[in-house]
Amino acid sequence: MADSLSPDPMDAVIAGTTPEQAASGSLHGTETIYDLRTVATLAHSFADCQPDAAFVDRLSARIRSRSQQKGTKTHPTRTISAVAATMLVFVGTYIGLGQARHAYAQGLLTKVSAMLQGDLSYQVTAVSTYASPGSPSWQWQAWYAGPGRWRVDQTGGQGLQGHPIERVSIDVGDRMTSYDSQTDTVSYNQTGTTLAYFLPLGPTANMFPKMAGCFSPHAGQGGRVDGRPAILVDSGPSHCPSIPEQIRVWVDAATNFPLKTETLSETGQLESTTTVNSIRYGASIPATVFQFQPPNGAVTYTTTGTTTVVKGPFPSAADTAGAMPGSGMITEGPFEFYATLYRDPNLRTSGTPAWLTTDVSGVGLRLLWVYEGPGQRVVWHDSWGPMDGMLDEGGNSVLQPGMRDGFDGGLLLPQNAHAGERVWNGLRISTPSGVYGVKLFYTLQKSGTGFEPVDVSVTPFA
Numbered sequence: 001m002a003d004s005l006s007p008d009p010m011d012a013v014i015a016g017t018t019p020e021q022a023a024s025g026s027l028h029g030t031e032t033i034y035d036l037r038t039v040a041t042l043a044h045s046f047a048d049c050q051p052d053a054a055f056v057d058r059l060s061a062r063i064r065s066r067s068q069q070k071g072t073k074t075h076p077t078r079t080i081s082a083v084a085a086t087m088l089v090f091v092g093t094y095i096g097l098g099q100a101r102h103a104y105a106q107g108l109l110t111k112v113s114a115m116l117q118g119d120l121s122y123q124v125t126a127v128s129t130y131a132s133p134g135s136p137s138w139q140w141q142a143w144y145a146g147p148g149r150w151r152v153d154q155t156g157g158q159g160l161q162g163h164p165i166e167r168v169s170i171d172v173g174d175r176m177t178s179y180d181s182q183t184d185t186v187s188y189n190q191t192g193t194t195l196a197y198f199l200p201l202g203p204t205a206n207m208f209p210k211m212a213g214c215f216s217p218h219a220g221q222g223g224r225v226d227g228r229p230a231i232l233v234d235s236g237p238s239h240c241p242s243i244p245e246q247i248r249v250w251v252d253a254a255t256n257f258p259l260k261t262e263t264l265s266e267t268g269q270l271e272s273t274t275t276v277n278s279i280r281y282g283a284s285i286p287a288t289v290f291q292f293q294p295p296n297g298a299v300t301y302t303t304t305g306t307t308t309v310v311k312g313p314f315p316s317a318a319d320t321a322g323a324m325p326g327s328g329m330i331t332e333g334p335f336e337f338y339a340t341l342y343r344d345p346n347l348r349t350s351g352t353p354a355w356l357t358t359d360v361s362g363v364g365l366r367l368l369w370v371y372e373g374p375g376q377r378v379v380w381h382d383s384w385g386p387m388d389g390m391l392d393e394g395g396n397s398v399l400q401p402g403m404r405d406g407f408d409g410g411l412l413l414p415q416n417a418h419a420g421e422r423v424w425n426g427l428r429i430s431t432p433s434g435v436y437g438v439k440l441f442y443t444l445q446k447s448g449t450g451f452e453p454v455d456v457s458v459t460p461f462a
Contacts, residue, residue, distance in 0.1 A: 105217035105233050111256040112249065117195060121145050122257070123283040128274040140274075142195070145285045148173060150195040171195070172290045179294060183408075184318040186294040187301040214240035215247075222250045225259035226276050238266070245271065255281065299404075307375075310402030314338065314370045319408075322364075326456025330438055334373025334399075335429060337438035338406075339458045340366050347410050349450070358410030360451050367427035367438060368406030375400045384427040386414040399431070411453070419446040428461050437461025 121144055128138040138156035154167040166181040178187040215235040222232030230250040237246055246268065250260035257279065263271045294300065299312030315329070315338040327340030342365075347358040358364060367384050381395030384407045393407075406427060414423050421444050428437035439461050442453035 102216050102218060105219040108219060108231065108233055108251060108256070109217065109249070112251055112258050115256040116144075116258070117147060119146055120255075120281060121283050121285060122279060122281050123285065124257075124276055124279045126274055126276045128272060130272045131270050143283070143285045143289050144195060145290075149290065151289055152195070168292060170290055170292055177292050179292065179298070182318070183299075184295065184297065184316055185299045185301065185312075187303070189303045190305075214238050214243050225250045225252075226279065228259060229253040230259055257281075308400055308403065310370075310400075310404060314404065315368060319366060319368055324363075324453075324456055326442070326458070328458035330458060330460055332436035332438070332460050333434055334371060335436045336370050336372060337427065337436075338366065338368045339427070339438045339440040341411065341440065341442065341453055341456055342366060355409060359413040360411045360453060363411050363453060364409060365411045365425055365440070366406065366408045367425065367440065368404065368408070369427065369429060369438075370402065370404040371399050372401060373399065378432050380429060380431040382427065382429045385425065386412050387424050387426070388414040390426065390428065395430075413444075413451070417444055417451070419444055419451065422455075426461055435461070 122142075123144075124140075124142050126140045126142075128140065129135075130137075136156055138154055140152065140154055142150065142152045144150045149172055151168070151170045154165075154169075156164055166179070168177070168179040170177045174190060176187075176189045178189070179185070215238055217233055217235045219231050219233045222230035224230060229252075231253050233249045233251060235247040238244055244266040246264040246266070248262040248264070249258050251257070252259050258276075259279075260273070260275045262273050265271055297313065297317055299310065299314075299316050302309045302311075314336060319338060320327070320340070322342035322344055323340040324342060327338075327342075329336060329338045331337075341363055343362055344364050345362050346356050347362055347364050348356065349358060349361050369382075376399050377397055378399060379395065379397050380399060381392060382405070383390040383392045385391040412425065417423055422441060423444060424439045424441045426437055426439040428435060437460070439459050441455075441457045441459065443455045444451045445454045446452075
């Protein structure tokens with residue numbers, strides 16, 4: 001990018017800012033020493049420019065000149081804090097000139113993706129909050145020891161039965177381990193997914209490449225996050241219907257690590273915020289961090305190539321939690337089904353996230369299945385729902401022993417249901433060899449302003 005000489009961007013950058021003021025903020029990290037010429041060189045290269053000797057000399061001279069005009073002394077050295085602060089102010093102005101601002105912002109996002117998956121180890125904690133009513137926050141902790149060796153722990157949310165959800169993802173070598181306390185399941189897979197996907201900042205980072213075609217990002221001053229000077233990259237409105245959200249990322253001016261992200265709806269309303277509250281670069285991470293012992297009784301899924309082996313009880317302890325009388329299992333062909341209504345005070349008819357919404361306050365529905373037949377490649381699909389509207393959930397082209405799936409969430413009543421009516425919800429699996437499934441019947445009893453399901457029974461779908 002050519003050096004812009006008229007108007008000189010540094011006039012606006014330095015105005016009202018002495019090196020002493022630039023160095024007044026603190027930046028956690030190694031105390032590396034730079035002189036003013038180095039500051040100028042870094043600032044120029046930081047904006048994805050090829051350093052121009054004359055430009056660098058003029059920048060150094062103008063910093064000194066501006067300081068002298070204000071009656072202050074320039075010092076021959078500055079800590080990395082001064083470098084970061086000077087670069088930050090410079091970038092905020094320089095990249096605002098013409099089309100270079102978009103190229104710079106896109107280039108910076110590329111550096112962020114590289115930082116998340118580079119060679120520098122780090123340990124970070126963060127919190128995610130959501131704007132929708134009733135949505136709880138999530139706490140995150142991540143350890144990164146290099147490509148193919150990382151761990152992310154996620155705690156929070158509002159799971160069924162009121163327990164906070166715990167999720168663990170560990171990648172070591174050629175194996176990835178994932179645990180979810182809500183379903184009490186552990187999955188072992190061949191590696192292939194990068195840390196950026198699992199970090200709270202990662203899903204946003206994964207969208208960076210798409211910004212080139214769907215956004216016109218720009219960057220500017222981002223203040224401080226966790227005490228660190230930051231550059232704000234704003235994607236601006238999306239040009240692609242498939243990506244309606246707008247994204248904002250606050251990037252560490254010294255390391256290119258994403259310190260904060262925001263997602264906004266297509267109407268500009270804030271949807272979610274994730275903020276780093278501690279980070280340690282170059283961390284020495286013990287090997288024990290990458291070890292995980294699943295709880296006793298957890299269902300395990302081990303995938304090798306296209307084959308998945310499932311081990312564990314059916315139904316599991318998580319499947320039967322809160323079950324109401326009348327719940328039961330049936331066998332249909334090569335499938336076993338488990339159907340139950342269960343009680344969970346977190347399930348409400350309104351004012352709660354979608355996954356905790358129900359038509360009967362405090363009551364949920366589980367319709368689960370496991371395949372016990374031989375492995376085969378056949379096209380199948382499943383559907384579930386109330387008796388007046390089964391919902392097609394899709395399917396697959398493979399059936400393997402131990403494969404299991406189903407529905408677990410709020411109870412959906414038939415439309416216009418009334419007290420005294422006996423109704424059912426069902427789950428159905430269609431295969432070339434037949435249709436199998438389960439129906440859960442119950443009678444609606446008037447209770448306050450709503451219903452109470454009583455006299456529960458389970459039958460084959462046919």
